[in-house]
Amino acid sequence: KTSVSNGQHGTKYAINLFLEHQWEDNKWGRTKYTIIKEIETPFEEVELAITNNSNLSARLMNVTLGMFLPDVELVNLTIEGATVAVPEAVQHGYQTYEIKYANGSKTYVIQVPFDAPSIKKEYMKVDMRAYTLNVTLTFITHPTSDTFSVPVIAVSAVKDAVLPSARGFCDGRNLHLVITRGNVDQNWLPFISDWNLTPEAVQKYNYSLRDNGTHLEISVPFLSSHLNYEVFHTSGIKASLYLTLKDGNTLANRRDFSISCRFSPSALIQCLPNGTVVITAVKVAGIADLDTRLFVLRDRLCKPSLVTEKTATFKFNVNTCGTSRKFNSTTMTYENDVLYFRPGNDTPVYQLKFACLYAIKQTVDVQYESKKNPPPSIKPGFGYLDLSMKLFKDKSYSESYQKLEYPVVKYLREA
Known part of the structure; x- marks a missing residue:
């Protein structure tokens, strides 16, 4: 028994x-x-066998538990912390069957669809997902009404994982990355440079993040501290956005995406009509230990007005900071450089040349003549005139009386 x-x-x-x-x-x-x-006889513990006979094609967890003697009956199932009777378990997707054998012993079969809410789904690798059944069965013995519980854990690996995919594009000022969700990334978090794209952080850096459940779209401005920049060319500057999806529980890297675009050099500079220049220099790959705070113009006293980890922005007038000027028949060109010097070295390791061109739209003839100044005139007036006198001791005028020697007493005969 x-x-x-x-x-x-x-x-x-x-x-x-x-x-x-x-x-x-x-x-x-x-x-x-x-x-x-x-x-x-004394009590002898009996280990029960748990057999996983899951039907992958039918997407059905099928677990057999036994053997039991005839005096045992299954009465309850505990599913995700909630205990339900056997008849009520059907509402949670759990079907239970009792199988009897000729010798009177029996086993119990538990069947649950893979897509039941209580079945845990976890991405494994490549295109594999693990489905985990975790349920506790409670039994009663007759006629003693003693109860005991058996935890049942069964894992089935299924080749049905769909990984997220992405496409990227750029407009004149932003990089865009659109991620199509799969069936494994519901708990994955987007990161840029180990920085979690939370709604608060997105708002702080003026980024854009939209998620409708099936697609995740991220937009980042061309000038951003979280982009990587490569060497300048006359055709433009290459900016790259690298995004990683990480597991929300373990923060393990799950999927990497990137988008690279070439932007026009004009995206870095503004030449304002009032003669103000706004130029942004970016930290490029390949030059180690660049500190954007130490960027300068030709006049090294001209420092950036705004600095981030990857950029330095200067705002100055064309008549300052060592800016040179050239004329031709149609334009007036102002040129300067953003420079970076290593300590103790006068040769820059970074140089960004830039220029502002202003069109000469018209010329104006101006008549000019000099006017003669009127001759000086003297007008009588009244007022106070302060005079000071210094006395010398001899005719050579080499030694004068000091303040402490005044008043000086001299008789006419001594003179």
Whole structure:
């Protein structure tokens, strides 16, 4: 029979021992002595076998638990912390079957669809997903009404993972990355340079993040501290956005995407009509240890007005900061350089040349003549005139009287 000890399932064997003792003598004849005694073995724990017979094509978890003696009955299932009776488990997608064998023993079969809410789905690798059934079964024994529970955990690997994909494009001022969701990334988080794209952070850096459940679209301005820039060419500057999707629980890298675009050099400079120039220099790959705070113009006293980790922005007038000027018949050109010098070195390791061209739309003839200044005139007036006098001790005028020697007393005969 089934026995329960400290919540553990096991068995005990019991027999009714019948002992008959007979003897015979001359006085009493044949005598019988009968003893009937029940003997029970100690409790022996029995390990139950859990067999995973899941049907992958039918997307059905199929788990068999047993063997049990006839005096055991399944009464409850605990699903995601909620305990339900066997008939109610159907509402959660759980079907249970009792299978009896000729010797009286039996097993129980639990069937659950892969897509049931309580089935945990986890991405494994490449195109594989793991489906995990985690349910606790509670049994009762008859006639003692003892109960015991058996946790059932079964994992099935299914080749049905659909990874997210992406496409990118650029307009004149931004880089855009559109990610099409798969069936494994519901809990994956977008990161740029190990920086989580939370709504608060997106707003802080003036980025754009839109998620409608099936697509995730990210837009980043061309001038951003989270982009990578490559060497300048006359055709433009190459900017790259690298995005990583990470597991929301372990932060393990799951998927990498990138978009690179070449932007016109004009995106870095503004030449304003009032003669103000706004130029942004970017930190390019290949030059180690660039500190954007130390960028300067030709006049090294001209420092950036705005600095980020990847950019330095200067705002100045064309008549300052060592700016040179050239004329031709149609334009006036102002030129300068953004420079970076390593300490103790007068040769720049970074140089960004830039120019502002202003069109000369028209010329104006101006008549000019000089006017003669009127001759000076003297007008009488009244006022106070302060005079000071210094006395010398001899005719050579080499030594004068000091303040402490005044007043000086001299008689006319001594003069």
